[in-house]
Amino acid sequence: MIKVSNLEKVGGNSLVFDVSGVDVKTMNMFRRTVIAGVPSMAVEKVLVYDNSSILNDEILAHRIGLVPLTTDLKTYVSASECNCKGEGCGRCTCKLTVDVTGPATVHSGDMKSADDNVRPVHSKIQIIKLLADQRVRLEAEAVIGTGREHIKWQAGLAAYEMKDDGSFHVTVESFGQLPVEELVRSAFEVVEARISQLQEKD
Numbered sequence: 682m683i684k685v686s687n688l689e690k691v692g693g694n695s696l697v698f699d700v701s702g703v704d705v706k707t708m709n710m711f712r713r714t715v716i717a718g719v720p721s722m723a724v725e726k727v728l729v730y731d732n733s734s735i736l737n738d739e740i741l742a743h744r745i746g747l748v749p750l751t752t753d754l755k756t757y758v759s760a761s762e763c764n765c766k767g768e769g770c771g772r773c774t775c776k777l778t779v780d781v782t783g784p785a786t787v788h789s790g791d792m793k794s795a796d797d798n799v800r801p802v803h804s805k806i807q808i809i810k811l812l813a814d815q816r817v818r819l820e821a822e823a824v825i826g827t828g829r830e831h832i833k834w835q836a837g838l839a840a841y842e843m844k845d846d847g848s849f850h851v852t853v854e855s856f857g858q859l860p861v862e863e864l865v866r867s868a869f870e871v872v873e874a875r876i877s878q879l880q881e882k883d
Contacts, residue, residue, distance in 0.1 A: 715839035719830035783811025802857035
């Protein structure tokens with residue numbers, strides 16, 4: 682039986698705890714799931730209406746896409762699971778807009794979201810500096826994905842060490858898209874589902 686003990690929150694975004702009743706393979710699966718298997722929101726599509734900045738549209742869109750966004754897994758589902766079949770409805774897509782005219786620095790906090798539950802984790806990430814009369818106006822679509830698809834969906838990191846009694850001391854850090862408790866819970870749920878799938882195939 683899996684047992685979690687000595688749970689402690691560190692610095693707001695990290696959890697440390699001990700796990701017993703599992704082997705190294707299961708812990709590796711958990712670690713990889715935290716890194717690449719837990720879903721989160723990130724910008725996937727950007728429609729640029731006006732961009733007279735020094736960056737071309739593609740690089741600007743890439744920088745927008747790497748801004749970590751808070752995630753509401755209770756409201757949103759992945760496009761592949763949505764009834765709209767990826768067309769972009771309110772159940773799988775959240776729209777954010779940027780409209781800034783220079784002289785100014787465009788920050789992540791200038792990304793205005795249609796849903797307050799999906800917003801930049803940090804408001805002071807610099808995206809581009811604009812000179813006088815330069816303007817950036819765009820619309821971005823954020824969707825659910827995992828770090829396995831692209832690093833912009835990576836929600837955190839995990840590491841562990843084996844103790845003398847065969848249990849594991851685990852550290853998990855969230856990047857802010859999800860509370861660290863939800864990140865750990867979601868990772869365990871994904872691992873449990875994968876183990877069940879393997880058992881069914883056997």
